[in-house]
Amino acid sequence: MRTGRLVKALSGFYYIKVDEEIYQTRARGIFRKSGMYSPLVGDIVDFESDNLKEGTLINIHERKNALNRPQVANVDQILITMSLKSPDFSFYLTDRFIAYSESFDIEPVLIVTKKDLNIDDNLIDKIKETYKMYKIFFTSKEHFDKDLGDIFTNKLSVLAGQTGVGKSTLLNTLLPELDLETGEVSKALGRGRHTTRHVELIEKNGGLVADTPGFSIIEFTHIDKETLKYCFVDFDTPSESCRFRGCNHINEPKCGVKNAVESGDIKQWRYDSYLQIYEEIENYKERY
Known part of the structure; x- marks a missing residue:
């Protein structure tokens, strides 16, 4: 018996890498008969x-984690790709992706594209200050941050971000051999076309990157509203001064997080994102 990492799943075949060799396999029938979860790219098998x-x-x-879109297991970091322009940068969408990453205990890395289209330097400063607790990279059509390549070492990475922000272009820059199809932003709709294909793990600088252009739609059906606060790491220290131990930072009195928002230690737009996602989870649980 051998042990390796599943690096590609296609047409019923599972491709497993051991050292420099890749073995083509099929899954034993026990996975279907026993109700066990199906193999995913990224699995150790x-x-x-x-x-x-x-x-x-x-x-x-x-597994330490497993995503549904794209279907990848044992992810170490999610590269959250957002653009400054076309489409405009969204703090709310960024907060959604970061909270989603944190909910799976996956490290979020923020990559902001199209810096060459930005005419508001204050926006860049605002992004840096809001997400100073995370790694942030800014890229443009003419300038690619060389340090970005170093983040892959010993990690399994996937991309996420709003449609049309340049996820495929970014991957093509990182991994030219992929030659992924890229979708131009529709001027009429203000959004891009999905160009996602099957998932395959590609080696990059001592790590593995999923070659899918990533995902742009996420839901929080896998967590409870009481858990969401732990997905906003900038709430951690202020929450220590909350009067109530189980404080959700909504309507409770003497809340350390709300005090931090008032003082500016937590950005108002971060807190607003938290409230919107909290309400979304609450409404979802009520419907079902």
Whole structure:
């Protein structure tokens, strides 16, 4: 029996990498019969094989996380790609992606594209100040931050971000051999076309990157509203001074987080994002 990482799933075949070799396998029927979860790209798996073309996947190791879109397991970081212009930068959408990353205990990394189209330097400063607790990179059509390549080492990365912000272009810059199809932003609709294909892990600077252009739509159906506050890391320290231990920072008196918002230590737009997502989760649970 061998152990390796599942790097591609396509047409019923699972491709498992061990050192420099990739084995083509099929899953044993037990996955369908026993109700076990299906293999996902990124899984650490056990398999049996006498050659590179005919193997059997027999076991999936315990996952630390698993995303539905794209379908990838054991993700270390999500590269949240947002543009300054066309489409305009959205703090709310950025907060959604960051909270989503935190909910899976995945490190968020913010990549802001189209710096060459920006005419408001105050916006860049506002972004840096709001998300100073995270890694932030700014890129443009003519300038690509070389330090961005260093973030992949020993990590499995996926991309996320608003449609049309340049996720495919970014991946093509990082991994020219992919030659991913890129979708231009529709001037009429103000948004891009989805160009997502099957997921495959590609090596980059000692790490692995999912070659899908990423995902732009997320839901918070996997967490409770009481858990959401832990997905806003800038709430952690102020919440220590909350009067009530289970404070959700909504209507409770003597709330440390609300005091921090009033003093400016927590940005108002971050808190507004929290309230909107909280209400979304609350409404979802009531409907179902």
